Amino acid sequence: xxxxxxxxxxxxxxxxxxxxxxxxxxxxxxxxxxxxxxxxxxxxxxxxxxxxxxxxxxxxxxxxxxxxxxxxxxxxxxxxxxxxxxxxxxxxxxxxxxxxxxxxxxxxxxxxxxxxxxxxxxxxxxxxxxxxxxxxxxxxxxxxxxxxxxxxxxxxxxxxxxxxxxxxxxxxxxxxxxxxxxxxxxxxxxxxxxxxxxxxxxxxxxxxxxxxxxxxxxxxxxxxxxxxxxxxxxxxxxxxxxxxxxxxxxxxxxxxxxxxxxxxxxxxxxxxxxxxxxxxxxxxxxxxxxxxxxxxxxxx
Numbered sequence: 357x358x359x360x361x362x363x364x365x366x367x368x369x370x371x372x373x374x375x376x377x378x379x380x381x382x383x384x385x386x387x388x389x390x391x392x393x394x395x396x397x398x399x400x401x402x403x404x405x406x407x408x409x410x411x412x413x414x415x416x417x418x419x420x421x422x423x424x425x426x427x428x429x430x431x432x433x434x435x436x437x438x439x440x441x442x443x444x445x446x447x448x449x450x451x452x453x454x455x456x457x458x459x460x461x462x463x464x465x466x467x468x469x470x471x472x473x474x475x476x477x478x479x480x481x482x483x484x485x486x487x488x489x490x491x492x493x494x495x496x497x498x499x500x501x502x503x504x505x506x507x508x509x510x511x512x513x514x515x516x517x518x519x520x521x522x523x524x525x526x527x528x529x530x531x532x533x534x535x536x537x538x539x540x541x542x543x544x545x546x547x548x549x550x551x552x553x554x555x556x557x558x559x560x561x562x563x564x565x566x567x568x569x570x571x572x573x574x575x576x577x578x579x580x581x582x583x584x585x586x587x588x589x590x591x592x593x594x595x596x597x598x599x600x601x602x603x604x605x606x607x608x609x610x611x612x613x614x615x616x617x618x619x620x621x622x623x624x625x626x627x628x629x630x631x632x633x634x635x636x637x638x639x640x641x642x643x644x645x646x647x648x649x650x651x652x653x654x655x656x
Contacts, residue, residue, distance in 0.1 A: 373400070408436035408476070415442045423447065424454055428522075431459050432529040436476040445469040457519045460527045482531050492524045493590050496554050500583045503557055506564045507579060507628070508571045514561050525551050539652040545645035553586070553638030560631035569628075574619055578632050581611050585639045589646070596650050601643040608640035 361369045373383075381402035383389070392399040413426060430438050440451060448467050451474070455462050461479025464472055480488065495517050502512045525547065532543050585604055592600035616633045623629055 409434055410437040410439075411435045412439040413441065415440060415447065418442070418444050418447060420450060423450060424458070427451065427454060428458055428526050431462065431526055432533055434530055434534040437473065438475075439471060439473045441471045443470075448472050458523055458526055460523055480527065482535060485528060485531050488524050489528055492521055492528070492550075493593075495521045495524070496550075496557075496586065499554060499557050499561075500579070500586070503561060503579055504576065506561060507569060507576055509569050514558070518558050521551070521554060539649050542645040542648040542652065546642055546649060549638050549641040549645070550589075553582075553635045553642070556631045556635035556638065557582075560628055560635075563627055563631070575626075575628060575632070578611070578616070578619065578629065581607075581615070582632050582636045582639065585611075585636055589639055589642050592643075593646060598647055598650060601647055604640055604643045608636060611636050612640075 357374065359371045361371055363369060383402055387402070390401045392401070411430060413430065415423060415426070417423070427438070427440070440447075442448070448464075448469075451472055452464050452467075455464065455474060459474075461476050462474050463477045465475045465477075466473040498517050499514060499521075502514045502517065505512045506514075528547055529544070532540060532547070537543065585607055588600045588604050588607070591597065592604075612633060616629070616636070619629055620626065620633075
C-alpha cells in the first residue's frame with residue numbers, strides 16, 4: 357500500500373491513514389495513535405490494539421535458584437503478565453520477594469495457595485534505558501571499591517549493590533528483547549559478558565565474607581588491573597571509541613597469560629585470584645560485541 361506525502365506548513369509532512377484500518381481500530385477524530393520508529397520504518401498502532409504479552413508457568417521445582425531463573429528469563433523475554441502455578445504456598449512469598457529485588461515495574465496482582473499472577477504495572481519507559489544502564493556501571497564501580505576494602509581484611513556490605521545490578525540488568529535485557537534491534541545478538545552478548553565479569557567479583561566477595569584474608573599487594577594489583585579494563589570498557593561505550601577496545605585486547609593478554617599465570621603458579625589454589633582473572637576475561641570478551649554495535653551504529 358502506497359500513500360503520497362502532503363506538505364503541511366514549512367517542515368511537516370502528512371499522510372492519510374487507510375479508512376478500513378481506522379474503522380477496524382475504532383478510531384475517531386481526536387483519538388491518539390502510537391508511532392514507533394524502527395530502522396527505516398514507522399510502525400503505527402492504535403492504543404486499543406495494544407495487548408499485553410502473557411504466559412503461564414508451571415513450577416515443577418521449588419528450588420529458589422530454578423524459580424529465579426525461570427521468572428527473570430520470562431521478564432527478559434518481554435512478558436507483561438505471568439501466571440505461575442506451584443504446589444507449595446511458601447513459593448508465593450519467595451516470588452513476591454524476588455519481584456521486589458529483580459523485576460522493575462512488576463507487582464503481584466493475585467495470589468492463592470496454588471498460583472499467583474504478576475503483571476507489569478509501573479515499568480520505566482524504554483527512553484530510560486541509558487540512564488538505567490549507567491546505574492549498572494556505577495554499581496559495578498562500587499563493587500570494585502568494596503572488593504578493595506575486603507581484600508584488605510575489612511568488612512563491607514555488598515548484597516544490596518548486587519541486587520541493584522541484577523535488577524537493572526534484567527530491565528535492560530527486557531528492553532533489548534522487546535525492541536529487537538538489528539544488533540540484538542551483539543547487545544545481548546555485550547551485556548551478558550559484562551554481568552558475568554561483575555558476577556565473578558560478587559562470588560569472590562561471597563568467598564571473602566566467610567574466610568580470613570590477609571592484605572596481599574599482588575592480589576590488590578590484579579584487582580586494580582581488572583578495574584582498569586572495566587574503566588576502558590566504560591569509556592569506550594560512552595565515547596563509542598574503538599581505540600580503547602583495542603587497548604583492552606592487548607592488556608588482557610599481558611594480564612592473563614603472563615601476570616595471572618605467574619601468580620597462579622605460586623598460588624595454585626587461590627580462589628580469589630581465579631575470580632579476578634575470570635572477571636578480566638569476561639570484561640575482555642565485552643570488546644568484540646561492542647565493536648560490532650559501534651559498526652552497526654544503531655541505538656536501542
